[in-house]
Amino acid sequence: MYPTSSANQARPFLTWQRISDWAQEHYRCRTFVKDERIPSRPGLLYLVQRGAVRLTGSAQLGVNVSTDEEESPSTPLMAQDEEAFLGFVGPGQPFEIIAQSPFSLQSFAHVDQTAVIWLYWHDLDNWPHFRREVLEAFRHQHQRKLLWLSTLGQRRTIDRLIGFLTLLIEEFGETSPEGYYLPFPLTHAQIGSAIGSTRVTVTRLMGKLRQQGILATHGDGLICLPGHSDLPLSKEA
Amino acid sequence: MYPTSSANQARPFLTWQRISDWAQEHYRCRTFVKDERIPSRPGLLYLVQRGAVRLTGSAQLGVNVSTDEEESPSTPLMAQDEEAFLGFVGPGQPFEIIAQSPFSLQSFAHVDQTAVIWLYWHDLDNWPHFRREVLEAFRHQHQRKLLWLSTLGQRRTIDRLIGFLTLLIEEFGETSPEGYYLPFPLTHAQIGSAIGSTRVTVTRLMGKLRQQGILATHGDGLICLPGHSDLPLSKEA
Numbered sequence: 001m002y003p004t005s006s007a008n009q010a011r012p013f014l015t016w017q018r019i020s021d022w023a024q025e026h027y028r029c030r031t032f033v034k035d036e037r038i039p040s041r042p043g044l045l046y047l048v049q050r051g052a053v054r055l056t057g058s059a060q061l062g063v064n065v066s067t068d069e070e071e072s073p074s075t076p077l078m079a080q081d082e083e084a085f086l087g088f089v090g091p092g093q094p095f096e097i098i099a100q101s102p103f104s105l106q107s108f109a110h111v112d113q114t115a116v117i118w119l120y121w122h123d124l125d126n127w128p129h130f131r132r133e134v135l136e137a138f139r140h141q142h143q144r145k146l147l148w149l150s151t152l153g154q155r156r157t158i159d160r161l162i163g164f165l166t167l168l169i170e171e172f173g174e175t176s177p178e179g180y181y182l183p184f185p186l187t188h189a190q191i192g193s194a195i196g197s198t199r200v201t202v203t204r205l206m207g208k209l210r211q212q213g214i215l216a217t218h219g220d221g222l223i224c225l226p227g228h229s230d231l232p233l234s235k236e237a
Numbered sequence: 238m239y240p241t242s243s244a245n246q247a248r249p250f251l252t253w254q255r256i257s258d259w260a261q262e263h264y265r266c267r268t269f270v271k272d273e274r275i276p277s278r279p280g281l282l283y284l285v286q287r288g289a290v291r292l293t294g295s296a297q298l299g300v301n302v303s304t305d306e307e308e309s310p311s312t313p314l315m316a317q318d319e320e321a322f323l324g325f326v327g328p329g330q331p332f333e334i335i336a337q338s339p340f341s342l343q344s345f346a347h348v349d350q351t352a353v354i355w356l357y358w359h360d361l362d363n364w365p366h367f368r369r370e371v372l373e374a375f376r377h378q379h380q381r382k383l384l385w386l387s388t389l390g391q392r393r394t395i396d397r398l399i400g401f402l403t404l405l406i407e408e409f410g411e412t413s414p415e416g417y418y419l420p421f422p423l424t425h426a427q428i429g430s431a432i433g434s435t436r437v438t439v440t441r442l443m444g445k446l447r448q449q450g451i452l453a454t455h456g457d458g459l460i461c462l463p464g465h466s467d468l469p470l471s472k473e474a
Contacts, residue, residue, distance in 0.1 A: 057387030059400050084390020086383055098380045103387050135372035142379035143335045145386065146323055150294030150340050152389050153321020153430045160433060163296050193390050196397060196433055 015130045016092065020049060023117040030116060032109035040097040040107050044118050045134065048089050051114025052172075052184055053107050055086040055095065056193075060102040085186075085194040087148070088172055093141075094134045111184050144171060152195060158205050160195040162214065169225050179227030181218035252367045253329065257286060260354040267353060269346035277334040277344050281355050282371065285326050288351025289409075289421055290344050292323040292332065293430075297339040322423075322431040324385070325409055330378075331371045348421050381408060389432060395442050397432040399451065406462050416464030418455035 023029040029049065032038055038053065040046060046053075059082070088110060089095040097105045109116075124131035144167070151163025165182075173180035188206065189199040209215040218224035260266040266286065269275055275290065277283060283290075296319070325347060326332040334342045346353075361368040381404070388400025402419075410417035425443065426436040446452040455461035 055383070057383060057390065059388045059391060059396070082391055082396075084387050086386050086390075096380075098383070100384060103384045105383060105387070132369070132372070135369070135376055138376040138379050139372055142375050142382060143333075145379060145382040146292070146294060146335070146342060147337060147340045148386065149323050149382065149389075149431075150321050150342070151296045152386075152433055153294065153323075154296060154319055155429075155433060155435060159296070159319075192392075194386075196389055196392060198392060 015127055015133075019047070019117065019119075019127070019130065023047075023049075023119075028118050032114045032116065034109055034112045034114075036109045038107040038109060038114075038116055040118075042097060042099040043121075044096065045121055045124070046095050046097075046107070047117040047119070047134075048091050048093050048095070049115040049117050050091055051112070052091075052110040053089040053095060053114060053116065054110040054190075055089065055105065055107055056083045057086050057103055057105045058083045060104070083193060085190045087141075087145075088168070088184075090172060094137050157195065157197045157201060158208070160197070161191070161202065161205050162209070164191070164195050165215070165223060166225065169223070173225070175227070176218050176224065178216055178218055179225050181222045181224035183222065185221060186223065252364055252370075256284070256354065256356075256364070256367065260284075260286075260356075265355050269351045269353065271346055271349045271351075273346045275344040275346060275351075275353055277355075279334060279336040280358075281333065282358055282361070283332050283334075283344070284354040284356070284371075285328050285330050285332070286352040286354050287328055288349070289328075289347040290326040290332060290351060290353065291347040291427075292326065292342060292344055293320045294323050294340055294342045295320045297341070320430060322427045324378075324382075324431075325405070325421075327409060331374050394432065394434050394438055395445070397434070398428070398439065398442050399446070401428070401432050402452070402460060403462065406460070410462070412464070413455050413461065415453055415455055416462050418459045418461035420459065422458060423460065 020029075032051075038046070083106075086105070089107075095107065097107060099105070121131075124134070147167055148164070151167065152160055154160050154163065168186075169180050169182050172182060172184075174183045187199075188202040191206075192198045192202045195202075206215060210217070213226060216224040216226050257266075269288075275283070320343075323342070326344075332344065334344060336342070358368075361371070384404055385401070388404065389397055391397050391400065405423075406417050406419050409419060411420045424436075425439040428443075429435050429439045432439075443452060447454070450463060453461040453463050
């Protein structure tokens with residue numbers, strides 16, 4: 001059972017069409033172009049209707065710690081605008097933006113024609129079944145994040161890189177003759193921001209993985225896991 | 238509003254006492270000693286009744302990538318038993334263990350006298366309100382994990398360390414005259430496993446943070462964030 005995405009996408013929420021119609025009628029739907037920021041407020045619930053949303057987070061701890069590690073101790077040592085890639089939200093999936101200083105979460109349309117619906121939680125009072133589906137979706141997303149954290153705990157950057165890419169492709173990948181590929185681009189800087197590394201290191205390690213046939217490229221630079229039997233991840237349950 | 242834990246702990250699930258009684262009657266409750274593994278199966282739901290549970294995950298990708306990075310290329314390069322600390326689950330909180338090869342999640346009693354209840358999801362059919370509370374708890378845990386991922390995306394180990402400790406203490410911390418402290422021990426190896434670093438590096442960096450007054454020690458080696466006004470994290474919402 002690999003990847004899981006097509007199954008997920010084929011099972012939209014049962015009341016999806018009604019929500020979609022309701023959103024249209026109440027002007028609660030908007031379409032975004034690639035990389036456009038999706039204005040979002042804490043306390044609201046967002047649903048991806050079409051396309052893909054990219055979540056990012058940044059931490060601004062405001063603590064200056066002198067360290068001789070990676071930068072000169074005379075510069076302000078917290079990167080103020082380090083933005084971490086936190087994952088995608090695909091069609092039919094909910095997301096929400098929480099505000100908790102000093103962390104700042106943001107959402108962007110990852111591809112053109114990304115459409116997003118927004119609701120208040122109390123809008124769901126009329127659709128208790130749908131609310132439960134939304135909560136079940138967050139439960140599922142939480143499970144995925146635990147796997148993600150499992151791979152990010154690995155010490156070696158290359159292990160984190162392989163684990164991260166495999167999890168992403170497992171969740172969002174599509175099939176091709178060469179294997180499973182991520183259907184939208186992801187920059188090396190974005191990958192680095194997710195795994196605590198740099199664009200330069202990611203570029204170097206991905207070159208290495210390509211040389212060894214662990215990664216491939218599909219079409220116009222899309223990341224692909226070759227589809228032979230000993231895939232890094234194969235789903236059990 | 239800092240830290241949040243006391244508020245959470247003061248608001249147990251509304252039907253908590255009934256669930257607790259039911260678990261007792263049906264032999265669905267067990268008490269564990271510190272660091273004892275909690276046997277757990279996918280598909281079951283677990284509730285922490287008392288104490289604290291530690292979740293860990295390991296990734297065994299089974300891919301040997303030759304790299305000149307951190308180890309000699311002649312050794313098997315995936316650490317086979319690298320176990321990442323994925324967080325705590327406190328009293329009144331649910332958790333579940335998902336099985337997805339090659340990731341393996343496990344749960345341990347983090348302190349003595351940790352009591353855990355287990356249920357099948359369909360056991361909750363009689364308590365729909367409680368099921369919703371459980372799902373809301375997972376939604377909340379998911380939000381915390383997004384913040385956690387935000388801090389792990391930071392490139393510098395010391396930034397990840399501060400962010401990680403602050404998030405943990407914010408969620409589970411207790412107050413003392415010196416500030417907010419984590420009420421149970423956490424080893425440097427466990428911290429390293431969460432932030433993609435090593436015990437040695439964590440020890441070195443924590444020494445540095447102590448010297449600079451950013452961290453302190455409470456009682457018998459418990460990690461403490463001094464409680465002056467410019468805490469690294471101060472909650473907004």
